[in-house]
Amino acid sequence: MIMEKQSSFRAPRMEKQISFQGIKIENQPSTRGVMEKQQSFKQPSSRGMMETQRSFKKPALRVMEKQRSFRVVMERQLSFIGSSERRKNRDSPGKRGDLPLHLAARAGNQSRVREILQNCSGNDAKELLSKQNQEGETPLYVAAENGHAMVIEELVTYMDLETASIPARNGFDAFHVAARQGHVDVLNELLQLSPNLVMTTDLSGTTALHTAAAQGHIEVVNLLLETDSNLAKIARNNGKTALHSAARMGRLEVVKSLLSKDPSTAFRKDRKGQTALHMAVKGQQEEMVLELVKPDLSILNLEDNKGNTALHIATKKGRIQ
Template identity: 60%
Template sequence: MESPNGQPSPMPRKKMTKQLTGKKDDTPLHSAARAGNLGAVMEILTGTGEEELKELLEKQNQSGETALYVAAEYGYVDVVREMIKYYDLADAGIKARNGFDAFHVAAKQGDMEILRVLMEAHPELSMTVDLSNTTALHTAATKGHLEIVNLLLDAGSSLATIAKSNGKTALHSAARNGHVEVVRALLTMEPGMATRTDKKGQTAFHMAAKGQNIEIVEELIVAQPSSINMADTKGNTALHIAARKGRIQRRKLLHDASYSSYYLLTLVFNACKRDLVEFRTFNNINWHTLLDTLQDMRLCLLQQNASELETVIVPLTTRGKIRHNNNAVFLVQIVRLLLGHSGTDLKAVNRTDETALDTAEKTGHSEIAAILQEHGVQSAKTMQPQDKNPARELKQTVSDIKHEVYYQLEHTRQTRRRVQGIAKRLNKMHAEGLNNAINSTTVVAVLIATVAFAAIFTVPGEYVDDPEEIPPGQSLGEANIAPQAPFIIFFIFDSIALFISLAVVVVQTSVVVIESKAKKQMMAIINKLMWIACALISVAFLALSFIVVGEREKWLAIGVTIIGATIMVTTLGTMCYWVVKHRIEASNMRSIRRSSLGSRSRSFSVSVVSDAEILNNDYKKMCRDRQHISKAVRSITLAKPEECKVVKEMLLENQSQVERQECYL
């Protein structure tokens, strides 16, 4: 493929997946770089003045991207090679809104040639970091770009020691994502990195134990055997992490399955929408249609049976491959590897007094628990059966209460968010309905005013318009039917309807009401005025009908009057009935809310009322927890003060949390 200037343009793999749509605030240099048009880029660079060129090179679009960033992102090596000649170090290191500069985005995408070009021009670019203090080496290690990792390590081994803002190094991320060769390269350059910890106190060994690649665990054991028993801030060793991670993988599989259900449902919907009968009835290798698969996934999700999900999500053709979640298999292998190592401490206890066996049983990973028992790992209670330290027992009780209170507070917050969300949606619906009603009322008022104004000048019989033929007692322009009683009734009622409608139009177009309550009150008054205007214009029409039909056909006017009066009286009467009934029900609801001490909800939705009951139950539970905490505080004086000082502080802290939440409720 050729570039727009007719010269061959390099086409890296990423450019095939990138769209060439420009972004807001793109300069001509951005557009030329995005299209890979080397000729246009050179023309802009050479045909621009020095000061203007510097400003153009520094110019960022809406996403904060410079032209050099765009060329590096799209993988145009020749364009980058030409543009970097005009960039100094400061301009080349300008970061986009995502925190990446041109060098960093090239490292993320694995563009070795672009990195070489940039490093030849400005070697210092390899030391740049993003918003979370992530280096290009860290990003390349996370993505598994081995060649780029080696290139950056050769440029400066100190890059490997730079940690992110959360304390994780490139070795942490490479171990977590299962990139064995990258881990080997990093350990070869900096063997001491194996013992570096992040802010959670976790080493790369903890990351590897989360089940991506067993070879990484072996590499880390060889590099630093002592790291096998290193504990994080919660006292968890790698064995604890591996024993606990199985449950998380099971939850992840259920989570992924829910998304798969969504995509399958989207396929079914689109097939039905486009009437693709063959697609809807297409069977997979198990002779299941898409609807069958959705039903099976629904049952598995309801039963929380993650092990069956892998047998449900099967390919639609015999050529497809079933995607298995191998993390659970890796976890079992990692646990066996750790147990087989002589340096593994099988009696390691974390800060919650749990061994690896306790963790596996607590998270429901029965397979790993069985393996741990086979290798002699015991629970903490079995290892310390005689430990009757009252301070420890009290501390454990406080810890349990703390977790229970935390879950209750979290549930309360979630309930509050749901209530607020429902209330917000209701308010939005009410506001939209009110605005629609106001707009509709304005249109009706204008229509009634137009009809009423026009009717007075188009009366039957016309007017006296010939000055020479004016009947006695009449004046020029006077209606011929003016002396008749029906016309007088028509004139009065039509005029009142006209001015009521005009008043409504003036109010609607002049008064701007923002407060919802005031807007409702104004709308209620305007509605009643429109009812009156409709009734008056109806009476005016019926009065004029007696003149139109004449004396002989007067029965027609009487019939129309009866029909019209029946319709209008029935309609207005029904509306008045519902208004009065609504007022009575609203008054009763206010009385019930005032008399009920337990109900605090002001929503009209039944679901919101049920959420208020949940909040009330949570409040009662927290009151009981506060009583338990108070008893524990009183009983702690019986123990030795030096043993229970920390426990007492935890109790008082939890009690204050409950009291704060109680005040909120």
């Protein structure tokens, strides 16, 4: 009897536990459902991701296309500006006030020089060749200074002696500056225009021979003397001949050439009464002195305006050996 009561007491209790457990099981979400939700949250579908990426890339592509379009426009503008600058630089007057013909002549651009001149009538070409920049230089002058003989050949076909002799602000004309620079080829081209160019002088009476002799350009000196040997006799405003200049600067080969053309120039005095020998003893070339006394030893006795012979000056300078 007691056992039955215990069993009856236990039975409802067990049933309640079983029932309670069943409730708990029923109320718990299934593992599959949870996993599916987690997977759906963590791993969106490939299609969705691709669509999201595409929607994100479209604005980026539009930005890149705009940048590319902008870059192309800028490159075209820079290319246009660059070509404009090149044209501007080619024909720009620059700091010297050069005209296009000056620039072409200075650069030795013969084809450009020809192009400019062929587009001019006869009178216009002559007028253009007479144009001077801020330094007073003509196109012929700048070509001569830079030794562009082929350009000179082109230019002289359009000009006369008067135009060719136009001096720059420094007093030199095209022939003179070519002699100073030692450009023999240029001088030959200019002499084809007129041999009288050898006689042009600057404001101080300096000839191309004076300048070439002082610079020691022996080939130029010989060319000028062959053109007109009387150049050796021409003195500057201060009375100095080319022989004076060469002797003072120690140009031995030039002195030899000048004396061979006219030995009498050794006796020529400047305004101070000094000969080329007076000039030579101020230097330190014994051979130069010996060359100058070769024509006549009596030159040693010639005095300047102060009564000094070349020997006196040599003594004062400490040049006696």
